[in-house]
Amino acid sequence: MTERTILPFGDPILRKQAKPVTEITPKILKILDDMVETLYAADGRAGLAAPQIGILRQLIVMDCGDGLLELINPEILESHGEQVGFEACLSYPGYSGVVKRAKVVKIRSLNRDGESFILEAEDYLARCIQHEIDHLHGILFVDRIQGDELYHDQTGQKVNLLEVIRLTNQQVVNR
Ligand code: ZN
Numbered sequence: 001m002t003e004r005t006i007l008p009f010g011d012p013i014l015r016k017q018a019k020p021v022t023e024i025t026p027k028i029l030k031i032l033d034d035m036v037e038t039l040y041a042a043d044g045r046a047g048l049a050a051p052q053i054g055i056l057r058q059l060i061v062m063d064c065g066d067g068l069l070e071l072i073n074p075e076i077l078e079s080h081g082e083q084v085g086f087e088a089c090l091s092y093p094g095y096s097g098v099v100k101r102a103k104v105v106k107i108r109s110l111n112r113d114g115e116s117f118i119l120e121a122e123d124y125l126a127r128c129i130q131h132e133i134d135h136l137h138g139i140l141f142v143d144r145i146q147g148d149e150l151y152h153d154q155t156g157q158k159v160n161l162l163e164v165i166r167l168t169n170q171q172v173v174n175r
Contacts, residue, residue, distance in 0.1 A: 001037035004053040009092045009140065009168050011054075017054045018049070018136040020073045024114045028057070032070055032112060035061045042090050047128045049135030052091050056111075060132040064125045074109035074133055083123065087131060087141045094158060097150035099141055101130045140168055 005146045007013055021028055031050065039048045039061050047062030060071040081103025088096045107129060111117060121129055131141055142150060142164050150159045 001034045003030075004034050005039045006038065006042065006048070006052050006090050007054055009089075009142070009164065011091075012053050012140050013051055013056065014135070014140060015092060015138040015168065016051065016059045017055055017138055018051050020058050021110070024072065024112065026109070028059070029112060031055055031057070031101075032061065032072075035059065036068065036070075039063065041113075045086065045090065045095070047087075047132040048090060049132045051135050057086060058136050059135070062132055063106050064128045066125065069119075070112055070127075071107070071132070072110040072112070074107050074129070076107050076130070076133060076138075077118070078106040080104050080127075080131075081122075083127065084146060085127065087127065087130070089141050091140075092142070092164075094153050095150060096100050097141060097145040098147070098151055099144045100126045100146055101128075101144075105129055107133075144169065158161075 035048050040047050048063050050059040052055045057157045058073045060074060062069050070073060079102035083103045084100045086096045087099040105126045108116060108118055145161055148161045150161045152159055
């Protein structure tokens with residue numbers, strides 16, 4: 001397994017749509033393994049989506065405290081309820097913001113053996129899943145911040161949200 005570099009906010013790849021995996025090849029499994037390695041090497045880890053290591057495929061790894069979960073081509077089938085809470089991203093270390101998410105999600109995904117499964121998640125796990133699936137569609141958590149509640153973790157200072165969003169979009173335009 002190889003630890004990969006996590007792309008930071010501002011990289012245009014983070015704004016692109018990831019493609020579904022059509023066949024689970026050794027290459028795909030290697031990417032998943034590398035994503036796991038990268039996830040567990042990171043500080044404050046929760047989840048990692050393939051676009052964050054520069055690969056536009058629908059692959060996610062996460063560990064929200066209940067062990068490793070790997071998702072291939074995940075899709076949200078149902079969502080309901082509401083939760084409002086702090087969220088952060090490995091591509092934007094040192095910052096957290098308040099994001100509203102569905103409280104419960106039901107997803108369908110493939111596992112690494114290519115088997116389809118259904119998972120119903122709530123609260124923190126549901127939040128992680130929604131954050132990571134967003135990454136597969138080029139959406140970042142700063143797009144979903146409530147009000148302008150984005151903070152620098154160490155100083156507690158509010159960050160200019162519009163500037164951050166401009167930074168993450170501008171690169172797309174310039175490409
Ligand atoms: Zn993220």
